Amino acid sequence: MTESLSAPAAPRPPADALRWQTGASESRLVLAGDGRDGMLAWPTPPTSGPLVVDGRGLTHFDSLLAARLWALAREAGDRLRWEGLPAGLGEVLALARAAEASPGAEPARHGWLARVGFLLAESQDRLRITLGFIGELIQALLRGLRGRSAMRAEDLMFQLHATGPASLPIVSLVSFLVGLIVAYMGAAQLQRLGAQIYIADLVTIGVVREIAALMTGIILAGRVGAAFAAQLGSMQANEEIDALASLGLPPMEHLVLPRVLAMVLMAPLLTLYAAIVGVAAGWLVAVGIYHVESAEYLVRCGQALTLTHLSIGLLKGTVYALLVALAGCRQGLNAGRSAQAVGDATTAAVVQSIVWMVVAASVLTIMFQRLGW
Numbered sequence: 001m002t003e004s005l006s007a008p009a010a011p012r013p014p015a016d017a018l019r020w021q022t023g024a025s026e027s028r029l030v031l032a033g034d035g036r037d038g039m040l041a042w043p044t045p046p047t048s049g050p051l052v053v054d055g056r057g058l059t060h061f062d063s064l065l066a067a068r069l070w071a072l073a074r075e076a077g078d079r080l081r082w083e084g085l086p087a088g089l090g091e092v093l094a095l096a097r098a099a100e101a102s103p104g105a106e107p108a109r110h111g112w113l114a115r116v117g118f119l120l121a122e123s124q125d126r127l128r129i130t131l132g133f134i135g136e137l138i139q140a141l142l143r144g145l146r147g148r149s150a151m152r153a154e155d156l157m158f159q160l161h162a163t164g165p166a167s168l169p170i171v172s173l174v175s176f177l178v179g180l181i182v183a184y185m186g187a188a189q190l191q192r193l194g195a196q197i198y199i200a201d202l203v204t205i206g207v208v209r210e211i212a213a214l215m216t217g218i219i220l221a222g223r224v225g226a227a228f229a230a231q232l233g234s235m236q237a238n239e240e241i242d243a244l245a246s247l248g249l250p251p252m253e254h255l256v257l258p259r260v261l262a263m264v265l266m267a268p269l270l271t272l273y274a275a276i277v278g279v280a281a282g283w284l285v286a287v288g289i290y291h292v293e294s295a296e297y298l299v300r301c302g303q304a305l306t307l308t309h310l311s312i313g314l315l316k317g318t319v320y321a322l323l324v325a326l327a328g329c330r331q332g333l334n335a336g337r338s339a340q341a342v343g344d345a346t347t348a349a350v351v352q353s354i355v356w357m358v359v360a361a362s363v364l365t366i367m368f369q370r371l372g373w
Helices: 063-078 087-101 113-143 155-165 165-193 196-237 238-245 251-288 296-303 307-333 340-373
Strands: 001-005 019-024 029-034 049-060 080-083
Touching: 019 196, 049 063, 049 087, 063 080, 063 087, 113 251, 113 307, 155 196, 155 251, 165 196, 165 251, 196 238, 196 251, 196 296, 196 307, 196 340, 238 251, 251 296, 251 307, 307 340
Parallel strands: 029 049, 049 080
Antiparallel strands: 001 049, 019 029
């Protein structure tokens, strides 16, 4: 900060001209002329007695002079007073004194009823943002069906690869291990009844109908949903989304729609692949450990697998993937403009995806059971 007064500038005083003038009752420091660069040489104040800083002859000052005067005020305390300082310099020192004198504000303490009200208000705001996001996405999808979308085919193809083929290794590993666990734990109980052959029924129905879809959704939440939130959150922090809107490119169509469509299109294929891997893992357990005939296991799998079980599994996988895409894009698009906010949005996307999937799994399972499917 540098400020110039209306009075004509005076020549800068020599180094020995700036000194404390000790009198009978007080010591006085006279500041005159150009005070920039802290008046160059800065004298040491007397250790006792009242101190006065006279700035009536000061024509220029800068932040270094203000810092030195404030350091002097903190050192001298009540012994120091100002006289005739320029208005701007006096305001800076007054603000510094007020900031140091005022204690830090303690956080307000509210009762339990007020805290419940704040939580409900925050939940209402989050619900409003989520519903608005879903509404804009539906509008973008309808515009795409009419051929008026700004979505590019290249973006959709890139997201299809990132969602599907790039996820195959982790889907293969997790589905294989989960299939092994389901088959081994189920077979350990069936062996007591001499019914090892029903390992095929247990693995086929459990993996195809429930486990493959749920494990695929969890994998997509941790791998793809978090990536969606981080990518869009970083673009939000760097104001790239605002730049797209300024260029007339709707972010919902250009960024969100390709990601959501890629998840919905690849989810049934990933779920089917996970189911096949899980059933194959059950075959290893049944044939290799419990000595079930390979042909008999495959025949029992074919008899247990119905179109209803397969359709329900694929439907659940698609619903879970859609929820993952919605949570990731919603959190990323509404993230704050800082690195901390991007991390918070990524974490919130994964947590929200898993919560939504658990709720959806409960609702769908109860609904299909009540329908007799």
